[in-house]
Amino acid sequence: xxxxxxxxxxxxxxxxxxxxxxxxxxxxxxxxxxxxxxxxxxxxxxxxxxxxxxxxxxxxxxxxxxxxxxxxxxxxxxxxxxxxxxxxxxxxxxxxxxxxxxxxxxxxxxxxxxxxxxxxxxxxxxxxxxxxxxxxxxxxxxxxxxxxxxxxxxxxxxxxxxxxxxxxxxxxxxxxxxxxxxxxxxxxxxxxxxxxxxxxxxxxxxxxxxxxxxxxxxxxxxxxxxxxxxxxxxxxxxxxxxxxxxxxxxxxxxxxxxxxxxxxxxxxxxxxxxxxxxxxxxxxxxxxxxxxxxxxxxxxxxxxxxxxxxxxxxxxxxxxxxxxxxxxxxxxxxxxxxxxxxxxxxxxxxxxxxxxxxxxxxxxxxxx
Amino acid sequence: xxxxxxxxxxxxxxxxxxxxxxxxxxxxxxxxxxxxxxxxxxxxxxxxxxxxxxxxxxxxxxxxxxxxxxxxxxxxxxxxxxxxxxxxxxxxxxxxxxxxxxxxxxxxxxxxxxxxxxxxxxxxxxxxxxxxxxxxxxxxxxxxxxxxxxxxxxxxxxxxxxxxxxxxxxxxxxxxxxxxxxxxxxxxxxxxxxxxxxxxxxxxxxxxxxxxxxxxxxxxxxxxxxxxxxxxxxxxxxxxxxxxxxxxxxxxxxxxxxxxxxxxxxxxxxxxxxxxxxxxxxxxxxxxxxxxxxxxxxxxxxxxxxxxxxxxxxxxxxxxxxxxxxxxxxxxxxxxxxxxxxxxxxxxxxxxxxxxxxxxxxxxxxxxxxxxxxxxxxxxxxxxxxxxxxxxxxxxxxxxxxxxxxxxxxxxxxxxxxxxxxxxxxxxxxxxxxxxxxxxxxxxxxxxxxxxxxxxxxxxxxxxxxxxxxxxxxxxxxxxxxxxxxxxxxxxxxxxxxxxxxxxxxxxxxxxxxxxxxxxxxxxxxxxxxxxxxxxxxxxxxx
Numbered sequence: 001x002x003x004x005x006x007x008x009x010x011x012x013x014x015x016x017x018x019x020x021x022x023x024x025x026x027x028x029x030x031x032x033x034x035x036x037x038x039x040x041x042x043x044x045x046x047x048x049x050x051x052x053x054x055x056x057x058x059x060x061x062x063x064x065x066x067x068x069x070x071x072x073x074x075x076x077x078x079x080x081x082x083x084x085x086x087x088x089x090x091x092x093x094x095x096x097x098x099x100x101x102x103x104x105x106x107x108x109x110x111x112x113x114x115x116x117x118x119x120x121x122x123x124x125x126x127x128x129x130x131x132x133x134x135x136x137x138x139x140x141x142x143x144x145x146x147x148x149x150x151x152x153x154x155x156x157x158x159x160x161x162x163x164x165x166x167x168x169x170x171x172x173x174x175x176x177x178x179x180x181x182x183x184x185x186x187x188x189x190x191x192x193x194x195x196x197x198x199x200x201x202x203x204x205x206x207x208x209x210x211x212x213x214x215x216x217x218x219x220x221x222x223x224x225x226x227x228x229x230x231x232x233x234x235x236x237x238x239x240x241x242x243x244x245x246x247x248x249x250x251x252x253x254x255x256x257x258x259x260x261x262x263x264x265x266x267x268x269x270x271x272x273x274x275x276x277x278x279x280x281x282x283x284x285x286x287x288x289x290x291x292x293x294x295x296x297x298x299x300x301x302x303x304x305x306x307x308x309x310x311x312x313x314x315x316x317x318x319x320x321x322x323x324x325x326x327x328x329x330x331x332x333x334x335x336x337x338x339x340x341x342x343x344x345x346x347x348x349x350x351x352x353x354x355x356x357x358x359x360x361x362x363x364x365x366x367x368x
Numbered sequence: 369x370x371x372x373x374x375x376x377x378x379x380x381x382x383x384x385x386x387x388x389x390x391x392x393x394x395x396x397x398x399x400x401x402x403x404x405x406x407x408x409x410x411x412x413x414x415x416x417x418x419x420x421x422x423x424x425x426x427x428x429x430x431x432x433x434x435x436x437x438x439x440x441x442x443x444x445x446x447x448x449x450x451x452x453x454x455x456x457x458x459x460x461x462x463x464x465x466x467x468x469x470x471x472x473x474x475x476x477x478x479x480x481x482x483x484x485x486x487x488x489x490x491x492x493x494x495x496x497x498x499x500x501x502x503x504x505x506x507x508x509x510x511x512x513x514x515x516x517x518x519x520x521x522x523x524x525x526x527x528x529x530x531x532x533x534x535x536x537x538x539x540x541x542x543x544x545x546x547x548x549x550x551x552x553x554x555x556x557x558x559x560x561x562x563x564x565x566x567x568x569x570x571x572x573x574x575x576x577x578x579x580x581x582x583x584x585x586x587x588x589x590x591x592x593x594x595x596x597x598x599x600x601x602x603x604x605x606x607x608x609x610x611x612x613x614x615x616x617x618x619x620x621x622x623x624x625x626x627x628x629x630x631x632x633x634x635x636x637x638x639x640x641x642x643x644x645x646x647x648x649x650x651x652x653x654x655x656x657x658x659x660x661x662x663x664x665x666x667x668x669x670x671x672x673x674x675x676x677x678x679x680x681x682x683x684x685x686x687x688x689x690x691x692x693x694x695x696x697x698x699x700x701x702x703x704x705x706x707x708x709x710x711x712x713x714x715x716x717x718x719x720x721x722x723x724x725x726x727x728x729x730x731x732x733x734x735x736x737x738x739x740x741x742x743x744x745x746x747x748x749x750x751x752x753x754x755x756x757x758x759x760x761x762x763x764x765x766x767x768x769x770x771x772x773x774x775x776x777x778x779x780x781x782x783x784x785x786x787x788x789x790x791x792x793x794x795x796x797x798x799x800x801x802x803x804x805x806x807x808x809x810x811x812x813x814x815x816x817x818x819x820x821x822x823x824x825x826x827x828x829x830x831x832x833x834x835x836x837x838x839x840x841x842x843x844x845x846x847x848x849x850x851x852x853x854x855x856x857x858x859x860x861x862x863x864x865x866x867x868x869x870x871x872x873x874x875x876x877x878x879x880x881x882x883x884x885x886x887x888x889x890x891x892x893x894x895x896x897x898x899x900x901x902x903x904x905x906x907x908x909x910x911x
Contacts, residue, residue, distance in 0.1 A: 268830065
């Protein structure tokens with residue numbers, strides 16, 4: 001087989017035919033961006049190209065100076081010797097698979113994707129190709145996600161029960177994508193919805209793109225004594241255990257993530273609830289999408305790479321691991337945590353400290 | 369089953385003890401006595417044995433999912449719990465259709481397996497799985513494969529039952545000990561109001577000491593305390609009632625047959641006697657290394673050779689029952705007098721660890737004499753030499769309580785030994801730590817090479833564990849199944865209780881109770897300890 005259209009270099013995924021990079025991890029001349037999460041959209045490159053709906057997100061992430069061009073889904077553009085088009089990946093608003101064609105060879109870089117329904121973004125459209133570059137965040141068959149309707153019902157039930165008990169419900173979720181998806185699936189009749197600053201900033205961007213989110217209030221604008229006890233608070237995961245969350249008094253805390261499928265991961269977080277909801281494909285989503293592309297060659301990145309490669313190889317597919325700097329393994333939201341720590345810090349600084357420290361007596365004694 | 373699944377969910381979802389207790393109380397109030405008895409059985413860690421072979425369960429899951437064997441194993445390594453792995457992989461049904469009570473579930477879906485051959489068992493399992501929701505499958509699999517531990521302690525169950533029945537928690541704890549079969553009748557006896565029901569074999573709950581965390585002189589006047597060595601063996605209880613002898617371990621295991629010499633000795637005790645003490649391997653007035661005692665623990669039946677090589681004694685600490693009367697509410701000093709009168713009729717002056725006159729296999733843990741805390745601190749320094757763990761301080765006016773309570777009984781352990789060792793292998797943990805590399809093997813230097821010396825997995829905060837996990841992932845040299853060989857780079861301080869010769873270990877040394885006391889990011893790996901340094905420790909403490 002000829003050389004791949006896209007290969008990994010020190011700077012990132014590189015397409016020689018078009019002389020551009022996809023989601024580069026260093027500064028380059030031309031960067032094509034699959035979506036706005038911080039491990040895919042990094043600042044410092046000279047020019048960016050992304051889907052139209054990503055623009056607001058990228059502007060927030062990359063700053064006012066960044067040169068950002070956009071293109072609609074499905075519109076082919078020629079970059080040097082390559083023809084490039086963006087196709088929905090169903091991951092978050094504006095998320096794209098990038099299709100590259102050169103001399104009859106087609107390669108699709110999927111970025112992150114999911115197959116579940118999500119009212120906050122366009123659903124994935126599998127693209128026929130020769131080579132497919134796939135993520136593998138949840139590349140084990142234990143990851144099988146319940147339907148979003150079931151999870152939405154669970155979240156509402158939890159919120160309702162807390163509201164009745166006078167407990168604030170704090171729901172931790174990625175501030176970009178997951179938060180908005182959840183906001184669209186909860187029942188806003190239960191109570192008011194407060195948001196962390198990082199979430200509220202992205203809500204504004206989503207609303208600007210015409211996504212119909214329910215009304216939300218930036219938590220920083222609510223005085224402690226005005227907090228309503230039946231409220232839902234949506235915050236990024238790194239706000240857990242921070243000063244930020246203390247202001248709410250008696251709470252029930254939950255985390256929405258695909259990792260919550262496994263009991264150990266739920267328990268390690270020391271939360272009251274874990275909701276199994278992810279913007280990544282589960283095992284079935286991964287294998288079905290890969291099959292739908294008809295690709296004979298599959299390059300697997302970030303996640304449970306070795307088992308997925310081995311599984312595809314057993315199916316007769318030319319599968320290999322591709323080392324990238326994208327995050328995904330163990331999913332402790334490290335990438336988000338780093339990107340958001342500034343925002344969280346700013347928020348925490350503006351909060352009055354509360355005296356009721358949550359010290360837990362961990363004395364378990366000896367063995368005698 | 370529905371109520372039991374809800375109970376599991378309510379317990380599992382919260383981290384707050386109060387909410388767990390409330391969930392237990394609600395459950396016991398709501399279900400039949402028979403269901404409640406089974407719930408107590410499972411929640412206190414009791415197991416139904418011989419239901420279905422694990423290999424069969426695995427194979428069935430593989431067949432039903434169509435997954436290759438290696439991928440099943442990969443999933444198991446990540447989840448860290450077989451029952452959960454199978455539940456997550458098996459085909460899902462949208463709504464569990466099985467709505468039977470817990471008793472019927474146990475009888476018709478679990479116990480029935482004992483009478484089936486392999487192919488009938490397989491058919492039964494496949495059929496059952498097809499009727500169960502994810503959580504039901506998890507619970508079903510847990511009950512088949514053994515341990516059902518869901519984050520409640522025996523004490524929490526006891527307290528919930530006390531709340532439900534209005535009976536003292538100590539009485540409930542007492543009634544729950546020993547061997548019993550779940551039934552409506554058993555549960556009704558458990559929460560029955562009258563208390564004169566102790567079966568002959570039923571032990572008392574052990575009373576446990578609290579570790580001293582402040583300076584010892586904050587405890588007050590030393591004269592108020594009865595002071596003994598803290599012996600390092602198996603804490604045990606001897607019961608002599610109605611002509612029968614029972615020996616219980618602290619883990620509530622009946623271990624009578626493993627210690628025939630103690631059984632024989634105890635048969636000379638008067639009827640209606642219950643003693644608390646420690647089983648020790650003992651020869652010629654001296655305690656033998658714990659490793660030898662372990663050989664005795666490991667055997668259900670003991671051969672003549674082992675009996676003569678590793679003779680065991682019972683070192684008595686306390687007496688809870690005399691002439692059939694529960695005397696736990698009597699003072700320590702009164703119980704001590706009674707203990708002496710039982711084990712050494714006619715004598716009362718007792719030297720440390722003296723021999724009883726009844727039998728050489730029943731000894732009395734002697735009182736240590738010290739006039740000041742300073743004097744006692746000096747005595748404590750002999751602990752390691754005498755192969756004891758330190759000192760026990762018991763208030764002379766203390767009752768024999770239940771569980772671990774702060775205030776009356778204290779253990780003043782010697783500081784552990786420690787070494788600085790280098791992380792060389794890492795393995796994923798189980799349960800809460802599955803998917804984190806949390807089980808480590810450490811090595812020390814010998815002629816420029818690192819020799820494995822100890823395995824340890826506790827003692828790190830979640831945050832530290834994550835950072836080590838991160839290091840392991842970025843510095844893996846090789847993978848063998850779930851184990852990764854790690855590039856040497858992290859030094860840990862490892863605390864341990866004892867050190868012994870061990871031809872079975874490559875290093876020739878075995879350490880006892882190793883655990884991580886802290887990370888030493890300040891230490892370059894070259895400065896970790898050497899095997900020679902440990903051999904030095906062995907000379908001093910291990911002989």
